[in-house]
Structure formats: C-alpha cells, structure tokens
Amino acid sequence: MAVAVRGSRGGGSTGFNAGLRSFFSYRILVSSMFTLLFLATLSVLLTTHPPTSPHDSSLPSSGNAYVQRTFLALNSDPLRTRLDLIYKQASDHMTLVNAYAAYARKLKLDISRQLRMFDDLAKNFSDLVSKPNYKSSLFESEGVVDEDVLRQFEKEVKERVKIARLMVAESKESYDNQIKIQKLKDTIFAVNELLIKARKNGAFASLISAKSIPKSLHCLAMRLVEERISHPEKYRDEEPKPEFEDPSLYHYAIFSDNVIAVSVVVRSVVKNAEEPWKHVFHVVTDRMNVAAMKVWFRMRPIEGGAHVEVKAVEDFSFLNSSYVPVLRQRDNLKLQKFYFQNQAENATKDASNMKFRNPKYLSMLNHLRFYLPEMYPKLHKILFLDDDVVVQKDLTGLWRIDLDGKVNGAVETCFGSFHRYAQYLNFSHPLIKERFNPKACAWAFGMNIFDLDAWRHEKCTEQYHYWQSLNEDRNLWKLGTLPPGLITFYSTTKSLDKAWHVLGLGYNPSISMDEINKAAVIHYNGNMKPWLDIAMNQYKSLWTKYVDNDMEFVQMCNFGL
Numbered sequence: 001m002a003v004a005v006r007g008s009r010g011g012g013s014t015g016f017n018a019g020l021r022s023f024f025s026y027r028i029l030v031s032s033m034f035t036l037l038f039l040a041t042l043s044v045l046l047t048t049h050p051p052t053s054p055h056d057s058s059l060p061s062s063g064n065a066y067v068q069r070t071f072l073a074l075n076s077d078p079l080r081t082r083l084d085l086i087y088k089q090a091s092d093h094m095t096l097v098n099a100y101a102a103y104a105r106k107l108k109l110d111i112s113r114q115l116r117m118f119d120d121l122a123k124n125f126s127d128l129v130s131k132p133n134y135k136s137s138l139f140e141s142e143g144v145v146d147e148d149v150l151r152q153f154e155k156e157v158k159e160r161v162k163i164a165r166l167m168v169a170e171s172k173e174s175y176d177n178q179i180k181i182q183k184l185k186d187t188i189f190a191v192n193e194l195l196i197k198a199r200k201n202g203a204f205a206s207l208i209s210a211k212s213i214p215k216s217l218h219c220l221a222m223r224l225v226e227e228r229i230s231h232p233e234k235y236r237d238e239e240p241k242p243e244f245e246d247p248s249l250y251h252y253a254i255f256s257d258n259v260i261a262v263s264v265v266v267r268s269v270v271k272n273a274e275e276p277w278k279h280v281f282h283v284v285t286d287r288m289n290v291a292a293m294k295v296w297f298r299m300r301p302i303e304g305g306a307h308v309e310v311k312a313v314e315d316f317s318f319l320n321s322s323y324v325p326v327l328r329q330r331d332n333l334k335l336q337k338f339y340f341q342n343q344a345e346n347a348t349k350d351a352s353n354m355k356f357r358n359p360k361y362l363s364m365l366n367h368l369r370f371y372l373p374e375m376y377p378k379l380h381k382i383l384f385l386d387d388d389v390v391v392q393k394d395l396t397g398l399w400r401i402d403l404d405g406k407v408n409g410a411v412e413t414c415f416g417s418f419h420r421y422a423q424y425l426n427f428s429h430p431l432i433k434e435r436f437n438p439k440a441c442a443w444a445f446g447m448n449i450f451d452l453d454a455w456r457h458e459k460c461t462e463q464y465h466y467w468q469s470l471n472e473d474r475n476l477w478k479l480g481t482l483p484p485g486l487i488t489f490y491s492t493t494k495s496l497d498k499a500w501h502v503l504g505l506g507y508n509p510s511i512s513m514d515e516i517n518k519a520a521v522i523h524y525n526g527n528m529k530p531w532l533d534i535a536m537n538q539y540k541s542l543w544t545k546y547v548d549n550d551m552e553f554v555q556m557c558n559f560g561l
Helices: 003-046 065-075 078-107 112-130 132-139 145-175 177-211 217-228 259-271 291-299 325-330 333-340 344-350 350-358 366-374 397-398 429-437 452-459 460-468 483-486 513-518 539-545 550-558
Strands: 251-254 279-285 308-313 379-383 389-391 408-410 447-451 493-495 520-525
Touching: 065 145, 065 460, 078 112, 078 145, 112 145, 112 259, 132 145, 177 325, 217 259, 217 291, 251 259, 259 291, 259 389, 259 539, 279 291, 291 308, 308 379, 325 460, 350 483, 366 452, 366 460, 366 483, 447 452, 452 460, 460 483, 460 539
Parallel strands: 251 279, 251 379, 279 308, 408 493
Antiparallel strands: 379 447, 389 520, 408 447
16 A cells, blocks of 8 residues: 555656756746847848938848837937928929029029029028038037037028028019010900900090081081171072083982082093083082081082082971881880990990980981982982092992893892891891892992982882881891891892992901002991091092182181091
8 A cells, every 4th residue: 555655646746847857947938039039130230221321321221121210219319300301392492492593594584583592592591501510510410419509500490591581572473484474464354355445445446536616627618608698688599500410411429517628539530421411410408508518519610511409308398207117117106225225335335326326326317318219200310429528539420220120230249158148137136138139239328329310110119128127126137228228129239340339448448559550449347437636648639639718717617627
C-alpha cells in the first residue's frame, strides 16, 4: 500500500514541473520576437528617413507615409511649421505677381506704371527671403526658430501680400480675358442703347423739321396775303380761260399749300418746254393759301404764255363727306384721337409713331389725285406732279406714250425684294391676301400720266372708295396715299422708262449725278426737302436755280437760298 502511494505522488510532481517550464519558455519566445520586430522597425525608420529641414523635404507617398508624418509631427518644431506656411504664402503671391507682370509684357499693354510695380513687388518678395537676418535665423539654421524673428518676417510678408492682392484686384480687368470680354459686351450694349435713343431722337427731330412750316414760307404767304388785302382791285378773280378745258393742250395737276414749291415746279416745266404756250397748270390748294397762291401767279406771270388755274379744294362742291370716305373718316372721333392727341408723347416713345400719326395723311390735298376725272371732266389725259419735283426736260413725250388701255403710266421702284406690295399692304388680312400678289412691283407717285378716259371706264374712283372705306381702322395699310394707289391701279398701271422719273433726292445721298442729269423729272421725296435747311447740299442747287429770286417777297423773307 505504502509503495503504491509514494509512486503516485512522485509521478504528479514531475508532470507539473514539466508543464510549467513549457509555459515560461513560450512566453519568453514571444517576447523576444516582439522585441526584435520593434527594434527592426525602429532601425528602418531611423536609417531610411532621417530628419530633414521642412524646406528641403517632402513627405513620402509610400505605404508607411502615415507613420512618417506622425513621427515628424511628434518631433518637429511648431514654429518651423508656421514658418513653412508663411514662406509658402509668400512664394504663391510672388508667383502670381510674376505671372501678371509676364502677361503684361506679352500683351505690350500701355500700363508701364503697373508693370514697374509688379516687378518691384516680385523683387521685394525675393529680397525679403534673402535678407541675411532672416536667411541665417530661419532658413539655414537647424536649431529652434527664433519666435521674434519669425513674427517680424510674418509681418513683412503680410504687408507685401496685402499690396499684391490690392494690385491684382485693381489690374484684374486688364488681364482677365473673361472680364474684359464681359466688360466689352456691357459697353457694346450700352453704346447700342445710346445709338437707338439717338436714332429715335434724330428721326423725331427730322420729322419735326420736315413737317413744320419754315419761317420763310410763313413769311412769304403772309406777305402775299397782305398784298391782296392792300390792293384788292389788282387781284379780282378773272373769268376761266377756255384753255383750262382744252383737251388738245398739255395739262398738269399740282396739289399743294406751298407757294414757293409750286412756283418752282411750274417754272421748271415752262423753261424746259419746247412750246410753253401749250401747257396748262391746274393748281389746287386749301382755303388758307388760295389767296397767296393767286397773288403770286398774278405778280409773277408765267413766261412763254403758259396758263395757270388756281383753285381751292372747297371750289369742288362734290368733295363732301357724303361722297368722300376720307372726309367721313376725318370726322371719326377715334381717328381724331389717333392723329391729334398726345403726338409728342407717343413720338418720343417710338419715332415711327409720329410718322404714322401725321394728320397730312388725312388731308384732302393728298387724296385729290383719286378724283382727277371728276375735277377735269372735259380732259382726256393729265400729268400729275408732286410739289417736290423739278422738271429738267420737255415732258410732252409722255402724252404720246401708248398706255395700252391702262390708266396710270408710272416708273416702277422695285429692285430685288424691295418696294414690293408686301411692304405697303397688310398681307395677313384675308382680303389683301386673296386679291393681290405680295411680290408685285410697286411704282411711284409724283410723276404720273393718267388716261382719264380709261380711268372712267375702269371705275377706278369707285375702287378707291371701296378700299378706303374698309381701311377706317388701318387694318389694310398704315398710312399715305401710295398703298390705296397701288390697290386702285393694281392691274391698270403701265411701267415707264426709269429716265422719266428719278426719286430719292430727299433722303438718298448716293444717287449718281449722271443718273440725275439724264432724268426728265427729279423727285425730292423724303424729309430733306430742298426748301428746308436740312436739304442735302449736293442736290439743292438743282432746285434753287428755278426759284424766282427777283420776286421782292422772296428777298424780304430771307429764304437763304
């Protein structure tokens, strides 16, 4: 029993000791391995990445970058990090200043003062870093950074940075292409707005100049009326001459309230006529100017035996509101408001408004041309002339032209897409669209030979009445007598040679003198009438040479011709 017990104890002690030795051997082995691993890592760090100056190194981008940054942060001087940031800020601004200076040299800008300032500022940045005090204490020293020196360095850097930013902000518009482009766009827009405004004001002023009665014209009319009142016995009305109704003579119709203009038309016709005694002029004016017109032609009889008949619109009794659409429309309150109220206010908003609202377009003098067969029932042909034309050649050849049964002989004005019916009529209106061709060629009023017999046969006046009545609300055309003329004589107009009638002397400065000299009639259509101060000088003498300067009232009224 005893032996068995001893054997049992001896075996248990031996097993315990063996396990204990095994456990401590394992721990020692693990500890040794971790120690060796730490020492190896430390050795690699110390030998592979030795400490360097913050201005001479950059952090690695390898797998152990995070470890290196952590190590440097724990072992670096905080003031040196601050120095690095200040130095980087100075370098960035020095680079920016150099870039602006280089760009200025490239563009050869005439801003030498700014260029010198950029160069000086870049040099100041460079000199600041190169100062012996800062160079030795901040950049070449491996020891601790002197905080006082660093603070002084930072102060000087900030002063230069502030100056650099101010200069860049001031000069940015000169160097930044996008800003320059935008500024140029803004300038173009502003100038264009001024140009539009100036054009509107110019058009408004031109319309006022063209439509107002010049002082000289008013003076002439007053002098003539005064003469009539002073000497009534000299200016009694005479009996109508038989020549006024003789169809074998050459008859002209001139409708105007401008005495001097009518006298020029009549004188230019007579002076260029081969047989002036065969020419008869039918002048119609308004009641206000009929006395002045009669006195003029009584004081200054036409040379060569030509005949002049002067009448007022009111002398034609059939021209009343029950027959004439324009006279009915003139009594319309809506139209009166359109033509006569707030003209100045509307014109300043839109220069074309004054043109559309000119009351002359409702003047009976303008619309008399549509009643020629009724005004002169015994005549077969008549030549209609505007008061702003000058005749340069004998016109009797117009009476010999075969109109092929057409009513109106006129010079066409279209070329290319210009002066077509579409420019005068509203083709969005179904009646216009249905009856007329928008590409049909327009022609000119101002010199028109009318076959009055064909007119009566075609009933053109009735056609005019029909369309004029439809246009009371201005839906078919906007203004003037040309659109209703184009409609009335749509298929009854014969085109004449362009040499008979040259237009544009009242607005077009580029008409060749060769073309003008070949023309039988020149027309000052437009705002720049030859009796106005705004007339074009290159054409004015063609008109003034027919003015009767020997007439005493012309001299007294200072026409300035």
